[in-house]
Amino acid sequence: MDALRAYRHAVRIDSGHSPAWNNLGILYENCNQSHDAVKCYLKARRGKGPVNSHLTERIHFLQDQMMSSIPNNSQSPRQLPYVEDSDVIVLQKQSNFVNHQQALTSETVSECRGGTKRYSNNKDGHYRSRVNKRLKMTCESSSGIECMKESTVVNFQDWQSSSSVDADHELPSSEDVEHKLHTLLLPTSVTSSIIEPDTKVQNRTDNLNPSEEKSSTCVDNLKTELTKNQSTRLLRSIKNRLSWTESKNTVYYKTPGLHARFLDPQVVIEKLPEPKRPSTPSINMCASEVLDTCEELIKNRGISSSLIKWELCPMVPPPEAPPIEHPKEELLPPTPSVFLESRKDAFSPKLHDFCLNHPISVIRNIATVLNLDLGLFSTKTLVEANPDHSIEVRTQLMQSSDENWDQERTKQVWRCESQRSHTTIARYAQYQASSFQESLKEEQEKLHKDSDNDSLASISYIRGKKGKKTSTFKTIKFGTNVDLSDERKWRTQLQELTKLPSFARVATSGNMLSHVGHTILGMNTVQLYMKVPGSRTPGHQENNNYCSININIGPGDCEWFAVPEPYWGVIHRLCERNNINYLHGSWWPIIEDLLAENVPVYRFLQKPGDFVWVNAGTVHWVQAVGWCNNIAWNVGPLTANQYRLAIERYEWNKIEKYKSIVPLAHLTWNLARNITVSDQKLYKLIKFCLMKTLQMCQLSIDLVKSLEKNIRWHGRGKNETAHYCGNCELEVFNILFVKEVDKKHMVHCLDCAIKDNSELEEFVILEEYTMEDLMDVYDNFILHPVRLLSCTFYKQNNHNFLKPLRNTIKLRKVTDANLLVSLG
Secondary structure: OHHHHHHHHHHHHOOOEHHHHHHHHHHHHHOOOHHHHHHHHHHHHHOEOOOOOOHHHHHHHHHHHHHHOOOOOOOOOOOOOOHHHHHHHHHHHHHHHHHHHHHHHHHHHHHHHOHHHHHHOOOOOHHHHHHHHHHHHHHHHOOOOOOOOHHHHHHHHHHHHHHOOOOOOOOOOHHHHHHHHHHHHOOOOOHHHEOOOOOOOOOOOOOOOHHHHHHHHHHHHHHHHOOHHHHHHHHHHHHHHOOOOOOOOEEEEEOOOOOOOOOOOEEEEEOOOOOOOOOOOOOOOOHHHHHHHHHHHHHHHOOOHHHOOOOOOOOOOOOOOOOOOOOHHHOOOOOEEEEOOOHHHHOOHHHHHHHHOOOEEEEEOHHHHOOOOHHHHOHHHHHHHOOOOEEEEEEEEOOOOOOOEOOOOOOEOOEOOOEEEEEEHHHHHHHHHHHHHHHHHHHHHHOOOOOOOOOOOOOOOOEOOOOOEOOOOOEEEEEEEEEOOOHHHHHHHHHHHHHOOHHHOOOOOOEHHHHOOOOOOOOOOOEEEEEOOOOEEEEEOOHHHOEEEEEEEEEOOEEEEEEOHHHHHHHHHHHHHOOOOOOOOOEOOOHHHHHHOOOOOEEEEEOOOOEEEEOOOOEEEEEEOOOEEEEEEEEOEOOHHHHHHHHHHHHHHHHOOOOOOOOHHHHHHHHHHHEEEOOHHHHHHHHHHHHHHHHHHHHHHHHHHHOOOOEEEOOOOOOOOOEEOOOOOOEEOOEEEEEEEOOEEEEEOHHHHHHHOOOOOOOEEEEOOOHHHHHHHHHHOOEOOOOOOOEEEEEEOOEEEEEEOOOOOOOOOOOOOOOEEEEO
C-alpha cells in the first residue's frame, strides 16, 4: 500500500510520468492483477520519459494470458484496489473518511440519547430491526476485509432480544455487556492479537480532531443515560477502542462495518510480524526473491559447502523397463524410414516431426534430391585435401555382427575389446585399399568352396560340434574420430552440408548445441569415420542424450542396431550383470539377451547416401558390412524432451563421476540470452535450471565472503570454453576456484576446493559474470505467448530469425503425395 500511494502521488503530479506508470504496473502484476497492470503499462507507453523496450511485448503477453485464462471463483482475493479505486483511495481518502465519521457520529449520538426509551419498549421491534439492518449494510459496504459474518449478526440479535426489557427491569450487568461487546466488535481472527485495553493501549484524549470531539460527546451522553455503577467499565472499554493515536509498538487497524450503536471501534493489534520469506525458491519468483531464499537457507542451516549442490532432477536408479509385454514378433520391429522423391519432401516440416517421433529413422535418397556431392568425403578426396591429418585407430577382432566372443574364443560376452593408436589419413587410406584388394583375392578362392557365403559378414571361421571357435579371428583397424572442424582445411566439405534442411545442419539457431559458444569436437562439429568390414562402434547413448545424424558415404553398407530410450535401464543392468560399466566401459550387446528381457531391437542396413537420425537417448551400436566412410555430428532440437533428457544425463553423470562434455549450466544461460520460448514445458525446465544455478552462485559467494576471501573479476573471452574441475571433472560455472598445481593453474569446484583446504588458502577465487548480469538475464527470460505460428526466435543484432519449435509450430499440410512413408 505504501508503494501504491507513492506511485499514485507521482502520477498525480505528472500524469504522463512513464516510469511511475511502469512501476505501478509491475506492482499490480506482482499482485496477480493483470487487468490493472495492463492499464498502467498502456499509460506508461503513452507517457513521457524512458520506456522499457519490452513493454509492448509484456502488454501483449498479459492480454493473451487474460484471454486464455479460465475464470476461477476460488482464487485468492485481490491484494490491491482497482487502479481507478486506488486513485480515489490515495487522493480522497482523508476527506471521505472525515465526512463519513461526522455523519455517523451525529446519527449515533441521537440513537444514544433515545436508547433508554427503545430499551423500555418491549413491543416495538423497530429499533432492533433498524440496528440489524444498519449492521448488515455496513458489513456489505466494507471492501477488502471480511470483518463481520452472519454469525456475528445473529449474536447481536440474540443480545438485543435478551436486552429488550421493561423500564422497571434492571439493565444487563456491566460484565455481560462487556462480554457481548467483545464478542460483537472483535472478529475471531484477531482476538488472539488484541491488546487488553487496561494494560497495553495508550489512550490519549488531547489534540482530538473534530470527529474525535463528537465521539467524546457521544460517550458523555451515553454516560448520563446509563446508571453510573453499570457503565464505568463499559465506557472505559469503548473509549479505549476509540483511540486514534499510534504508538511506536502498536499498529491501529480500522475495522469497517462495525458501527452498530457506537462509534467505529478501533481494533488495536500487536505490531504485525514481517512476512515470512520462503525458504525454497520457485520459478515464479524474480531473481532478488530467489537470492532471498539463500539468506533464509543460511539462517536455518548455516553456510557450508553441502548446501551448494545443484540437484536439478531427483536422482533415481536407471529406469525399469516399460510395463509392456511385447509379443515375440514385435521384439524385432521394422525400422521407420522415409523415401524422398523431391527437394520439397526434404524441407517439409513433417519430415522433422517424423524423426522426432521415432527412436531411430532412416531417410533414404536424401543425397540425390538435395544434390549432395558425397564424393567430397571419399578416401581419395580426403587424401588429396589433407593427407597428414591425424586420425585415431582402434584395433579390433573381426566378428559377425550378432556375435561377440571373449579373448579365449570360448564363449560370447558383452565386453568389446579394442586397442587405441594414431596415424594419418594417408596411411590409413593405404591400409583401407590393401584390405579391399586382399579381401577380393580371398573371395575368389572361396567361391568354389562356398557359393552361399553371406557378404554381410565377410568373416572366415570354423566351429566345432560344441560351438567353440577353432580358428583365430582376423585383426582389423577402424579409423575413427577424424576431426573436420577446421574450416580452413575442410571448407568445401562443410559448405556442402549446408544444403541439408535446417533441422539437420551442423550449425543453426534451432540447434541447442549451436548456443554453447565454443567448439565441442564431434558434437557441434563434423567427424568422419573410415571403415573396413567388421569395424565396430560399441553400444552407447550420445553424450548428454543429444540427437545425432549419420550419413553413409559408401561404397559399402553399415548394419545398425538400436533400442528405444525407455529401455536403457535394462541395458544398464545387463552391463552390470556382465561386470561392465555402462558409461566408462565398451560393450556389444548380445541380441538373445535383449530379447529374453523383452527389449525391442531395431536392426537395419544403412546404404550409401542414407541419412540416419538417432533420436534423443536412443541406445545404438553399428558395424561396417563393407568398406565405407561415414560422417556424423550431434544436434539439439529446442524441445522439452531433448532438454529434459540432457539434464537428467548431466545429473546422472555427476553421480557416476563421468564428464558431461556438454556444459549444461553454461549452455542454459546462453539459451536464456539468445532465444525466446513459447513452449511452456521447455520454459519451465530452462527457468528451473537458471534458478538453481543462480542460487548456487549466491551461496558460493556467501561462503567465500564468510571466509573473508576476495573474489576477483575474471570475465569471459570470446569462444572461451566452459571450465571443469580438475579433480572430479564437474562443470564449474561462474565462480572459479583456481590453484597452481605443478606450475599450472587448475580450476576446482567448490567441494574439491574445500576438501583441499577448508579455509581456501592458496586459492584464487575468480568471477566470470556479475550477479547483476545474471539477475537481469533471469528476470528477462519469460514465457512468450503463442502466436499464429509459435516459433523460436534467435536474437542477433536486433534481428529475429524465424526457426520452428517442436511441439508448438502448426505444421502446414503436405499436399504432395510423393512423400512416401514406409516401414522396414
